[in-house]
Amino acid sequence: MEQLFYLSDLFGVAVFAVTGALMAGRKSMDLFGVLVIAIVTALGGGTLRDVILDNHPVSWIRDDTYILVASLAAVGTVIWVRLTQPIHEKGLLIADAFGLALFTVYGTEVALRHSVPMSTAVIMGAITGVAGGVMRDVICNEIPLIFKKEVYATACIAGSLVFIGLIQLATPHWVATGIAMLVVLLTRLAAIHWHLSLPRFHLLDRD
Amino acid sequence: MEQLFYLSDLFGVAVFAVTGALMAGRKSMDLFGVLVIAIVTALGGGTLRDVILDNHPVSWIRDDTYILVASLAAVGTVIWVRLTQPIHEKGLLIADAFGLALFTVYGTEVALRHSVPMSTAVIMGAITGVAGGVMRDVICNEIPLIFKKEVYATACIAGSLVFIGLIQLATPHWVATGIAMLVVLLTRLAAIHWHLSLPRFHLLDRD
Amino acid sequence: MEQLFYLSDLFGVAVFAVTGALMAGRKSMDLFGVLVIAIVTALGGGTLRDVILDNHPVSWIRDDTYILVASLAAVGTVIWVRLTQPIHEKGLLIADAFGLALFTVYGTEVALRHSVPMSTAVIMGAITGVAGGVMRDVICNEIPLIFKKEVYATACIAGSLVFIGLIQLATPHWVATGIAMLVVLLTRLAAIHWHLSLPRFHLLDRD
Numbered sequence: 001m002e003q004l005f006y007l008s009d010l011f012g013v014a015v016f017a018v019t020g021a022l023m024a025g026r027k028s029m030d031l032f033g034v035l036v037i038a039i040v041t042a043l044g045g046g047t048l049r050d051v052i053l054d055n056h057p058v059s060w061i062r063d064d065t066y067i068l069v070a071s072l073a074a075v076g077t078v079i080w081v082r083l084t085q086p087i088h089e090k091g092l093l094i095a096d097a098f099g100l101a102l103f104t105v106y107g108t109e110v111a112l113r114h115s116v117p118m119s120t121a122v123i124m125g126a127i128t129g130v131a132g133g134v135m136r137d138v139i140c141n142e143i144p145l146i147f148k149k150e151v152y153a154t155a156c157i158a159g160s161l162v163f164i165g166l167i168q169l170a171t172p173h174w175v176a177t178g179i180a181m182l183v184v185l186l187t188r189l190a191a192i193h194w195h196l197s198l199p200r201f202h203l204l205d206r207d
Numbered sequence: 208m209e210q211l212f213y214l215s216d217l218f219g220v221a222v223f224a225v226t227g228a229l230m231a232g233r234k235s236m237d238l239f240g241v242l243v244i245a246i247v248t249a250l251g252g253g254t255l256r257d258v259i260l261d262n263h264p265v266s267w268i269r270d271d272t273y274i275l276v277a278s279l280a281a282v283g284t285v286i287w288v289r290l291t292q293p294i295h296e297k298g299l300l301i302a303d304a305f306g307l308a309l310f311t312v313y314g315t316e317v318a319l320r321h322s323v324p325m326s327t328a329v330i331m332g333a334i335t336g337v338a339g340g341v342m343r344d345v346i347c348n349e350i351p352l353i354f355k356k357e358v359y360a361t362a363c364i365a366g367s368l369v370f371i372g373l374i375q376l377a378t379p380h381w382v383a384t385g386i387a388m389l390v391v392l393l394t395r396l397a398a399i400h401w402h403l404s405l406p407r408f409h410l411l412d413r414d
Numbered sequence: 415m416e417q418l419f420y421l422s423d424l425f426g427v428a429v430f431a432v433t434g435a436l437m438a439g440r441k442s443m444d445l446f447g448v449l450v451i452a453i454v455t456a457l458g459g460g461t462l463r464d465v466i467l468d469n470h471p472v473s474w475i476r477d478d479t480y481i482l483v484a485s486l487a488a489v490g491t492v493i494w495v496r497l498t499q500p501i502h503e504k505g506l507l508i509a510d511a512f513g514l515a516l517f518t519v520y521g522t523e524v525a526l527r528h529s530v531p532m533s534t535a536v537i538m539g540a541i542t543g544v545a546g547g548v549m550r551d552v553i554c555n556e557i558p559l560i561f562k563k564e565v566y567a568t569a570c571i572a573g574s575l576v577f578i579g580l581i582q583l584a585t586p587h588w589v590a591t592g593i594a595m596l597v598v599l600l601t602r603l604a605a606i607h608w609h610l611s612l613p614r615f616h617l618l619d620r621d
Contacts, residue, residue: 025617032562054263056468057547064531099392117271147240203232261470324478354447410439
């Protein structure tokens with residue numbers, strides 16, 4: 001079980017690293033830039049969570065598998081695209097949704113182990129799931145996609161709330177994890193499929 | 208006294224959350240984006256201060272009133288604007304100046320409790336007062352306002368210096384707090400009223 | 415020796431502060447903005463490294479010489495430019511390469527003292543060397559230069575690897591430091607002189 005969790009965590013790292021590498025490619029960065037953006041996207045959210053929670057050592061500080069997996073995913077992406085294989089957008093979005101589901105539930109769980117209030121645990125789940133992508137977009141000089149796209153962080157807040165609720169109802173740990181991950185995954189896939197969006201808040205600039 | 212301090216801290220959080228929500232509206236973000244930008248603006252400065260000072264747990268980690276107040280302020284802003292009530296710019300600027308005064312003095316005090324050198328305490332006051340706004344602007348892809356606007360961080364550095372000076376002269380704590388807050392507030396209000404600015408540093412781009 | 419190290423560290427701080435002040439000038443910031451960007455550029459990388467490594471207190475928290483040196487360098491830059499002395503670009507690039515060499519080796523060493531895996535130590539060297547510049551560019555709303563320019567972070571990764579290798583071969587500390595710094599310095603100077611770049615990763619935007 002622990003082993004399975006570790007492997008899916010690495011899978012999430014790989015997926016987010018690919019999205020980082022693709023964004024770096026859209027900005028015509030050099031190979032080092034691709035590597036950095038991939039690593040920041042994959043590990044940034046978890047690092048921010050651990051630093052704010054004072055949860056040391058940060059995962060990739062003690063175990064260099066994380067950096068290795070993120071780097072390999074980035075290099076693999078560049079090679080794949082160079083061989084003119086188009087990126088399968090839909091497949092990437094589904095993988096990304098899986099990574100989001102995993103990171104969100106994992107982040108919420110880490111926060112709960114520090115016995116923080118519920119709202120803090122939800123925020124920590126969201127930070128783990130989305131902050132890496134926000135850092136990617138900020139460094140690449142874009143308004144973060146998650147604020148503009150279909151229901152994204154909402155999926156992750158929903159999953160986080162479901163996880164906390166199930167744990168408090170004394171649901172077995174692996175059941176709560178599974179259901180909460182499904183909630184994130186299905187919400188996100190539904191949002192992609194039917195292009196669901198939250199209402200926008202428009203404000204004219206009167207400065 | 209402690210109670211009064213806590214309440215004014217929450218007032219500062221609410222005010223900064225409103226400025227975050229308004230900026231998010233100017234960028235036509237969705238409702239979740241509004242919430243995130245509001246929370247980052249309201250709590251980002253204090254979080255950065257605590258993480259750098261190793262002052263754990265961070266305030267909103269242990270007490271979820273902070274997140275709640277920031278969220279309510281953001282939702283309230285959206286509803287208020289939707290009901291086509293225009294935002295009273297002057298009122299907002301004055302409230303913002305009050306929040307700045309409070310956060311600056313509070314941040315300086317937290318730093319002094321860690322017995323850091325004086326210049327560090329001043330920087331910590333400034334980080335607490337302005338870093339949330341800088342994060343708001345960076346995420347929204349704007350050059351941070353505080354570097355372009357009227358005397359802003361200068362007001363906060365002045366207040367921080369006055370606070371440290373009064374404490375070293377053994378002034379009663381609440382007197383020092385009151386005077387330092389007044390310094391920030393009046394400097395900032397004077398800057399708004401007479402459009403005071405620091406001189407600019409222009410450098411032609413020769414790249 | 416310890417003294418020499420401290421002095422070169424401060425020299426690195428001064429050099430990076432100058433690059434920050436110049437960037438702030440290109441964005442026509444006010445004098446306070448110049449100061450902040452200079453301080454962030456000079457101390458941001460080391461602060462990020464220490465916060466992620468849980469290496470407290472952060473250097474400039476306990477010793478206010480760092481802030482003082484960065485501030486003086488920023489003010490000096492403004493005065494120098496105002497007196498219409500043109501900035502000697504080549505001299506600045508060489509000084510910057512020296513600062514990079516020093517910060518990289520210093521950051522790697524701090525990480526090794528925390529007995530982290532090798533890849534983590536390399537990343538920490540790179541963070542110390544380049545993160546301040548990345549923060550400068552992100553706050554100033556630019557795509558970070560290091561991702562677009564000639565071999566930059568690559569120089570710093572090479573130096574970090576050489577340092578780790580020499581230390582593991584039980585080379586005397588000061589020899590390892592000297593050689594690793596030379597590697598960074600010479601790689602970077604060669605890159606500037608012959609305009610060496612890593613290949614770019616171009617990806618057409620198909621959204």
